[in-house]
Amino acid sequence: MHRTRVRVVEDALDANNTIARANRADFDRASVTVVNFMSAPGAGKTALLERVVRDLDSSVRVGVLEGDVEGSLDADRLAGLHVPVTQLNTASGFGGECHLDANMVRSALPELPLGDIDLLVIENVGNLVCPAEFRVGEDARVMVCAVTEGEDKPLKYPLMFRTCDLVLINKIDLLPHLDVDLEKLVANVDAVHPGVARMLVSAKTGEGIDAWRDWLVARTAAAGAPA
Amino acid sequence: MHRTRVRVVEDALDANNTIARANRADFDRASVTVVNFMSAPGAGKTALLERVVRDLDSSVRVGVLEGDVEGSLDADRLAGLHVPVTQLNTASGFGGECHLDANMVRSALPELPLGDIDLLVIENVGNLVCPAEFRVGEDARVMVCAVTEGEDKPLKYPLMFRTCDLVLINKIDLLPHLDVDLEKLVANVDAVHPGVARMLVSAKTGEGIDAWRDWLVARTAAAGAPA
Numbered sequence: 001m002h003r004t005r006v007r008v009v010e011d012a013l014d015a016n017n018t019i020a021r022a023n024r025a026d027f028d029r030a031s032v033t034v035v036n037f038m039s040a041p042g043a044g045k046t047a048l049l050e051r052v053v054r055d056l057d058s059s060v061r062v063g064v065l066e067g068d069v070e071g072s073l074d075a076d077r078l079a080g081l082h083v084p085v086t087q088l089n090t091a092s093g094f095g096g097e098c099h100l101d102a103n104m105v106r107s108a109l110p111e112l113p114l115g116d117i118d119l120l121v122i123e124n125v126g127n128l129v130c131p132a133e134f135r136v137g138e139d140a141r142v143m144v145c146a147v148t149e150g151e152d153k154p155l156k157y158p159l160m161f162r163t164c165d166l167v168l169i170n171k172i173d174l175l176p177h178l179d180v181d182l183e184k185l186v187a188n189v190d191a192v193h194p195g196v197a198r199m200l201v202s203a204k205t206g207e208g209i210d211a212w213r214d215w216l217v218a219r220t221a222a223a224g225a226p227a
Numbered sequence: 228m229h230r231t232r233v234r235v236v237e238d239a240l241d242a243n244n245t246i247a248r249a250n251r252a253d254f255d256r257a258s259v260t261v262v263n264f265m266s267a268p269g270a271g272k273t274a275l276l277e278r279v280v281r282d283l284d285s286s287v288r289v290g291v292l293e294g295d296v297e298g299s300l301d302a303d304r305l306a307g308l309h310v311p312v313t314q315l316n317t318a319s320g321f322g323g324e325c326h327l328d329a330n331m332v333r334s335a336l337p338e339l340p341l342g343d344i345d346l347l348v349i350e351n352v353g354n355l356v357c358p359a360e361f362r363v364g365e366d367a368r369v370m371v372c373a374v375t376e377g378e379d380k381p382l383k384y385p386l387m388f389r390t391c392d393l394v395l396i397n398k399i400d401l402l403p404h405l406d407v408d409l410e411k412l413v414a415n416v417d418a419v420h421p422g423v424a425r426m427l428v429s430a431k432t433g434e435g436i437d438a439w440r441d442w443l444v445a446r447t448a449a450a451g452a453p454a
Contacts, residue, residue, distance in 0.1 A: 041267040041355050041384060042376025069356060069386075073379050096386060098325055098356035126383070127354055128268050129296060129325035148375040148398070149269025152300050156353070157268060159296075159323060171375070177404050179431065204406065 016134050019102035023109070023137025030114035033223040034122065035216070036136055038160065039144035040153070041126030044170040046074040047203035048144060049121060052213050053081050060220050063117035065108055067125050069096035074123060086111045090125060099130035102137060119220045128157035132164075140219055145189070146171040147180050154188040161189060167198040168212060173205045243361050246329035250336070250364025257341035260450040261349065262443070263363055265387065266371035267380075268353030271397040273301040274430035275371060276348060279440050280308050287447050290344040292335055294352050296323035301350060313338045317352060326357035329364060346447045355384035359391075367446055372416070373398040374407050381415040388416060393442060394425040400432045 027034050039045050053062055063084040066075040075087045088108050090097035097104070105122065112120065122138065124131045141164040145153055148171050154161045161167065167189055175182060182200075189198055197215070201208030254261050266272050280289055290311040293302040302314040315335050317324035324331070332349065339347065349365065351358040368391040372380055375398050381388045388394065394416055402409060409427075416425055424442070428435030 040269060040353070041380055042373070068383055071382050073382060096356055096384075098354065125356065126267070127325065127356060129323055129352065129354060130357075146269070146375065148373065148401070153268055155298050155300060156295055157323075174375070174401065174404055177401055 013133065016102045019106055020135040020137045023102055023106055026109060027114070027120070027137055027139075031223070032114050032117055032120050033140075033220040034120045034136075034138045035219070036122050036124060036131075036138035036141045037144075038124045038128075038131045038141065038164070039126060040128045040146070040149060043126070043144040043146040043149065044203045045123050045126070045144050046077055048168060048170060048201065048209075048212070049078060049123065050081065051203050051206060051209045052216065053078070053083055055209075056213065057217060060119050060217050061117045062119045062121060063113060065105065065112065065120060065122045067100040067104070067123055069098075069125060084113050084117065098125055098127045099134055100124050100136055101134040105136040119216065128153065128160045132157075132160040132162075139223060140165040142166045142168065144168045144170050145185070147175055147178060147182065147185065151181055151185040151188055154185075154192040158192045161192045161196070164193070165197065166212075166215060167193075167196055168208075169198060169200050170203060172200050172207065173202040240360065243329045246333055247362040247364045250329055250333055253336060254341070254347070254364055254366075258450070259341050259344055259347050260367075260447045261347045261363075261365045262446070263349050263351060263358075263365035263368045264371075265351045265355075265358045265368065265391070266353060267355045267373070267376060270353070270371040270373040270376065271430045272350050272353070272371050273304055275395060275397060275428065275436075275439070276305060276350065277308065278430050278433060278436045279443065280305070280310055282436075283440065284444060287346050287444050288344045289346045289348060290340060292332065292339065292347060292349045294327040294331070294350055296325075296352060311340050311344065325352055325354045326361055327351050327363055328361040332363040346443065355380065355387045359384075359387040366450060367392040369393045369395065371395045371397050372412075374402055374405060374409065374412065378408055378412040378415055381412075381419040385419045388419045388423070391420070392424065393439075394420075394423055395435075395439060396425060396427050397430060399427050399434065400429040 065086050067088050070091045072087045075085045078085045143164040292313050294315050297318045299314045302312045305312045370391040426438050
């Protein structure tokens with residue numbers, strides 16, 4: 001039983017990678033840089049997006065694909081920023097899929113204004129396990145880790161930390177009120193993914209947001225530069 | 228492709244329920260009350276367990292089954308409390324399973340000292356989606372929702388809130404430092420699961436821990452009472 005199940009899942013992952021490559025080719029044709037944005041529930045993805053999108057230079061036209069099990073709360077929040085937002089709900093699968101996969105993103109492609117944007121941010125379902133397994137055709141993976149989650153998350157959910165290109169350590173404004181050792185958290189990130197880019201940020205105070213915005217702009221420009 | 232996948236998963240859920248019933252029968256034979264303890268990563272399950280176990284009356288002998296993708300950090304923390312702790316890692320499956328299922332719990336049964344405990348707390352993998360799908364043979368489901376996660380989690384992850392018997396709203400000591408509306412959070416819990424028991428707690432200050440301990444003792448006593 002167990003072996004059968006693993007084989008089925010591996011087949012599904014292989015199919016996922018095939019579709020992710022097709023997405024990638026479509027994004028490349030449209031010259032759109034794609035960021036897969038991931039975290040645990042409530043780590044602050046939407047708040048960080050609101051912050052960074054608000055002051056993006058007009059040279060980087062951004063669109064957002066919102067993945068949620070149910071509802072459109074985050075899409076509603078982002079709609080006020082006057083950027084194109086597309087909602088993708090996973091509730092139709094298996095009582096709510098816990099991640100986006102390449103085929104779900106592919107099903108949203110016709111709704112995405114790829115010709116009018118330079119950067120697509122895909123806000124994944126809040127989860128530190130399965131989203132890390134499924135490529136969706138992204139150029140880069142950014143994850144958010146809130147200091148309120150404790151120092152040990154990199155050690156407990158290593159694949160997510162290991163496969164991302166940037167770790168945003170959020171809610172640092174709360175550090176004075178927590179029994180959390182920031183140095184230990186950072187050391188755990190480094191232990192799991194040596195050399196990964198990381199930034200200390202607060203969606204509440206705005207600290208670190210400029211650095212994250214610069215990173216997004218640089219990634220988008222690098223993708224758009226002639227080879 | 229999509230339909231095939233759903234059918235496979237439904238078969239897996241059916242198999243899961245069969246095994247959950249077998250677990251349930253074993254727990255009943257041993258007169259052990261079982262709590263499936265769930266939350267998002269970093270919501271404070273282990274800290275709340277440490278708090279509540281420390282002062283449990285000797286009339287309730289507790290054991291813990293720790294589910295983690297990797298490592299034994301939480302089990303190590305709980306070992307200091309001198310209660311039996313069994314570690315279950317999900318990393319062998321598919322790059323780390325994002326939940327415990329009935330068969331994983333069943334595989335741990337030979338390691339559990341069922342004859343020596345009255346209450347087994349199963350600390351699930353931190354995730355608000357899939358753990359809600361998989362019964363493991365529990366009597367009750369308790370979930371932790373930290374106020375730092377924001378007011379909207381019940382609306383975004385409704386199945387978890389809808390299938391639990393008690394919601395612990397944790398980290399209330401941080402409320403003065405957050406832009407989170409506790410009344411709105413509580414209203415969202417009620418909207419998704421009308422009438423569910425809920426408690427405001429802080430693992431840090433100890434607020435609300437007595438009420439949770441009383442709840443656990445009452446559930447254990449009710450299960451042990453002659454029918």
